[in-house]
Amino acid sequence: MTEPNPADIAALFAPAPDAVIETHISRVFLAGDRxxxxxxxxxxxYVDFSTLEKRRIACERExxxxxxxxxxxxxxxxxxxxxxxxxxxxxxxxxxxxWLVEMRRFDPRQTLDRLLADGAVTPATIVALASDIAAFHAKAEPVDREAAAMVAQTIALNDAAFASLPAGALPAGALADFRAVQQAEVERRRSVLARRRAxxxxxxxxGDLHLRNIAMxxxxxxxxxCLEFDDDLAAVDVLYDLAFLLMDLLQxxxxxxxxLALNAWLEAMPDDAGIxxxxxxxxxRAAIRCHIAALTDAGRVDAARYLGLARQALAPPPPRLVMVGGLSGTGKSTLARALAPDLGGPCGAVILRSDIVRKALHNVPALERLPQDSYTPDSSRRVYAVLLERARVLLQGGASVILDAVYGxxxxxxxxxxxxREMNCRCDGLWLTAAPEILTARVAARRNDASDATEDVVRWQLQTLRxxxxxxxxDAGADPGETLRQARAALA
Incomplete structure (x- = not known):
């Protein structure tokens, strides 16, 4: 049974819908606040809506x-x-x-792709988004599927799509090179893929977590x-789910x-072994977007960029370890966040912050203050041991790591x-300094921060640590931009 004539459906929304948005598998009628x-x-x-019953089930599923x-x-x-x-x-x-899906209508200018183009996406928005994605992933239903099967299915679908493209849609040499490097990476990660289900x-x-499917x-x-028409395509590694958003931001x-999104997600859902x-x-994810863009002449430039991004993602620089240390109030976490995007690849370095690790060891939220008796020499040794062990796993996986702690x-x-030295990677230590009055003022002004340091802690550190x-x-006592410039020069 075919669906009723679109004009007849449009007549439901008298005098007429405000607009009709059409894709290859759906029509969306915008009318009033719906x-x-x-x-x-x-x-x-990949989708079958050929009968009324199948469309009803798909609507309910959506x-x-x-x-x-x-x-x-x-x-x-x-x-x-x-x-x-x-x-x-x-x-x-x-x-x-x-059957129709009834939705509350929202301002289409509020999708994140539009907001990003307008320069209206803030770091706070990205942190909130990544935290919400992690919470969603933590509650999502586990599936009985191997990650290797998910990867194989995706590659097969991509290969079939690439093969169906018109001649010359993509540079044959670049595509062949990408596919060879891709297969080598799959083989290199077999053991990690094998552990993901367990x-x-x-x-x-x-399943479809890109910027256009996120709105304020x-x-x-x-x-x-979300991707509702094929459970297999949505039965994925949570890191692969997140990777669509990360890839879109990179593009x-x-x-x-x-x-920022990666590190915020990892703070809520640590995944050292999978990184x-x-x-x-x-x-x-970039390869999927590549063959879709290559279907039209107008999309060929974007397709080439997606293919370049896919190839670049598979050629990250060697991992490195950076320690950002200094007394409380020197801005270690601010500098770590600024440095991280430029270290490693494709999404930069993973930041391990001692304050976050300490709260996790005590099983309390990051912003909950710990009692003073939680800060014992034995507790500190545990925190630094966890930092090292997590860094070891991340470095083994090829990720660059920034360790954010006092390191006194x-x-x-x-x-x-x-x-x-054991991991055979470069190691740099950056010691941040600032005048005592700057440190105490910064610590006193902190709000909604994982650090529990007080002005008394700063005064003790000034007397004790060298x-x-x-x-x-x-020098972290002046302009943050100058601090970042100095740090980048030291790491060059």
């Missing part, structure tokens, strides 16, 4: 799955009936002739329009935001340097 989504009666290799992240947008499924005069109506009759990283995710609703980023030349898969996952003791610094002779000194 958006009504129709599934087209199509049968494609509402159910999207309510996981956007319950305020997805209002329900509505049946359409035909009255005796042949007109379509929402008034119940003998049997429905079509580690509960395979879940029913969003009531001041908060909201994920919508928009916002590696700073991609790094080595990120280059492959970003490349797979020689044995703490020596242990990190020894790890770098700058290491073998670390590079960075």
């Amino acid at each position: 958006a009504w989504k129709l599934k087209k009666a199509v049968a494609l290799p 509402v159910s799955l999207n309510r996981r992240t956007a319950p305020q947008l997805y209002l329900g499924c509505r049946a359409i009936y035909r009255d005796p005069a042949g007109r379509l109506s929402f008034e119940p009759r003998a049997a429905p002739v079509e 580690e509960s990283r395979m879940r029913h995710g969003h 609703i009531d001041g908060r980023p909201v994920l919508f329009d 928009h030349r916002r590696g700073d935001l991609a790094n 080595g898969l990120l280059p492959l996952y970003v490349a797979l 003791k020689a044995e703490e610094r020596d242990a990190a340097a020894a790890l770098a 700058q290491p002779d073998d670390w590079k000194t960075v």
